[in-house]
Amino acid sequence: RKEVEQDPGPFNVPEGATVAFNCTYSNSASQSFFWYRQDCRKEPKLLMSVYSSGNEDGRFTAQLNRASQYISLLIRDSKLSDSATYLCHRESGGSYIPTFGRGTSLIVHP
């Protein structure tokens, strides 16, 4: 079982919709989590960090639930430009190996 699991989707939503992705992890010692965005044929780029207290950046909200071992990304008022693949990333303080989920594809249509 992969240490970080994501639903690959695709999530196909209309403009203006609210959409949420989850990412489950199996290593309870995991310390830091991030969401990355990857556009087609481009490299992944950091979208936002995930904190236990939650993290909000405009239309994007990231949450960490340590008890249930998952992180989430909520996108409100979806835009066409939000269409991309979203990768979750686990960084363990005791390990030098960052682990990525396989990514969730989001398609926002008019």
Added chain:
Amino acid sequence: NAGVTQTPKFQVLKTGQSMTLQCAQDMNHNSMYWYRQDPGMGLRLIYYSASEGTTDKGEVPNGYNVSRLNKREFSLRLESAAPSQTSVYFCASSAPGQTNTEAFFGQGTRLTVV
């Protein structure tokens, strides 16, 4: 503000040929990584280097070798390319244990082995 630089961006090889992918970072990161990304498979770790002078196998190391030349540079070598190595390769770096531990990626190398 270069970040992580990878070369080449595109490459076509014949089966059996060899090549080296170059990667350099200017963020003074200790850790560097090589990933391959195939459709539906996500990012799979090939090799990583936790610090200068050390390298370790990742999830899919067969058919590859790496060299951590110095703190800045981490190269990936294909000694005898096979069609199964057709993929997009990403180099990344990070500073685990620091305040900001996110990974930074190069722009990728699109490799086709025919």
